[in-house]
Amino acid sequence: MKLPLADLIAFQRDQLGFFESRGNGASDPLVPLSMGAGPVYLVSDADLVKPILRAPEDTIDKGQLIYKLREIIGESSMVLSGEEHRTRRAAIHGQLAKGVSSSFVPEITAVIRQHAAMLAREGTFDAHQATAPLAVRIVSTILFGHGVLSAADETALITALHLAEDDLAAEIFKIIPDFPWVKARKKAKLSAAKNTMGFVVEKARSDAKRHSLISALDELDLSEKAMHEEILLLLLSGHHTSGSAAAWILYFLARHPDLARQIADEARQVSTPDGDVDASRLSRATTTMAFVKEVLRLYPSAYWLSRETKKPIEMGGRQLKAGTSLLISPWQMQRNPRYWPDPETFDINRIHSGAAYMPFGVGPRVCVGMSLALLELQLIALEIAASFEVELVSSEPAPPPKPVITIIPPPLQMRLHPRGAVTKRELHRAA
Template sequence: MRLHLGPKPVWLVTDPDLVRHLLKADEILVDKGRFVGKLRPVVGQSTLTLNGEENRKRRAVLHSVFAKGVAQRFVPEMSAAIREAAVSASRESEVSAHALTAPLALRMICIAMFGKDVLSRGDERAIVEAVRLVESDLADDLFRVLPLPPWKAAARRRKRELARRMIDAVVARVRARAASSTAVGALIALGLSDIEIRDEIVTMLLAGHHTTGSAAAWIMYYLGTVPGLAEELAAEAEASSDDAGELRPEILPRASKSLAFVREVLRLYPSAHWFSRDVRTDITVRNIPLKAGDALIFCPWQLHRDEHYWVDPDKFDLTRNFTGKAYLPFGAGPRVCIGMGLANLELQLLALEMAAAFSITIKSAVPAPLPTPSVTLIPPDIQLSLKVREPRERNIVLPRELEPMPVRAAS
């Protein structure tokens, strides 16, 4: 379908067979293009923007750290981060789901990027603020047809530079403390320059935490609104835990209820709700001639809610078959999202840990409003309260850090 987004042709690809064919096409024919290039002022020359052999080399190294089977070694640290954040939130009478999950997702990806306890709370706040500074501007730039007036363009450049300096300062503080078995250690071993390593770190921190943080807010929402779901997941968490109450990494791939929950949330609210490629040489696709420079848009949001491929597509349903061709929250082919395995693991851990130890009550509108489309899908304002479950609700003893705490009085 031809979209009218400027003088150059832009095509929305709506057939999942064709989507997968084009995403797997040789990069000589179809590859990253002008929309992705607009991210370079923020993420620099990283796996998100690079092509060719350099891209493949870096992807292979990062995949060796972020693949789900490998990332499972971080389960104890990530579970601890979830419990710590949840206990803190349970002391408040009400908390924003996204305000809770976005920093938490950042904390978990930093465990894989740098190692445990490398990023300080001040560093976390700096990165969250940096994302806030640039995200709305990036979304506007991606589809802007006419240039900004000079004074607005200058103001936007200043905001980006401020955000970049904030992130650079964090990277400079934490790089030296990163463990050799983490993503940063792997990049150092690859022989990348300081600037190249910084660009990869910026990409992973910006892309990884905000996308997963958005999906995680919906995990919290459905735990608080779907009758019986939290109880079923609590039982699965108990069956997947050792005698000390810690989730066992080797059992998680068989924890079917939480896996289905994560997949359904990502179907309804894919964080990367669209992505693009450019045609590199003249080709014909389905009898439509495409010229070099034409842009192709792939939209998981559209595919995941297409009634041709899903029964009652807007309904939350854990019995769905996710092996279908119209399910691609992380893309497909050789340039599929590097953090796919890690993101799925983070969301599964969040679902199990929260269901096991907390009761969640939604304090805002149900059903929730639609998310706001930006570079990612920004969740609406979902307000909730967390209450530590009484041990008698489950036939287990809560870990010490999850014992009920007094609620702080409102000021």
């Protein structure tokens, strides 16, 4: 007989392995989990994901597991539902869509080049410690304008986030409450982190430039508190998702030098004679985009998400009562041999679509920054491969990532070496 908390104990021991062991090979589309009070199921059938994530909010919506994130991000669009969620999302999406198609490319490439040059001068560096600040710098440029968030601001923001994220991740599936003194310590740490993040956000907002993303949020006439929480969400999500993925981009550029050379050649094809990426040609960089999508298949930043039934429903051959938690793991779905031949192998020739590919989620709550994230990661791959050869100093293969709110890459020691003495401008002249 299975113990009431057996799956919770296994989950806390190895979250990523837990999802794979329970989901891969499962014949039941909804796998029952013993994780404490209330019914919990792991969705193992990819064909159920869209119906769940596209269900009306009065049938299936965000549940208590997601709402625990309010401790950091407050009542931002991540936890909102209904018309308020749709209004905020539409404003952010519209502004991002305009920038992705035109103005963001030169802004992002300028940030990447400056950061890459700094890393090359440093010598050996840790990939994620290098790419997390890069991601914050890019998203702050989009939010506020170039140069508004200083290096000290970025460091303070990232440090404050790290102060709180481990404890917050542990709280999501906690059954036994902390001792009062432990709870007080965590509360004080979270309060200090939020105060630091709030100070940085307010400072950046006051210095924001016209026509930045902040102008779209200003038009929503949000309260000061709501505006603060929405900005904080965008900064933090940009830091985690793109920062983690960018670290893996460096890792696979180092492990696949022939592929890195193909991407470098593609960078030449989509650039002007001066070596600047031409936004109108980016659709031709198909190898680079396939490379990025395969990185996101193996290492989706969000390794699980949840929904909760609001009324009794029938799904997956089961009658589910109100309050049932449904867990969906992109990590497990995208490494499931049922959907991906030889799933642990890095292979850019896969078809990165279909029900089992969901690095940004699915449906009306798909990540609002998906297009920006793909653009950012594509440009990072193009710019780094064009100018540098990436050396992996750490041993291979990489150890598993660390799952917290998202999955954090392990220590990956890298070096950047200039790609010969030939510049991109000289390559154009030679062509």
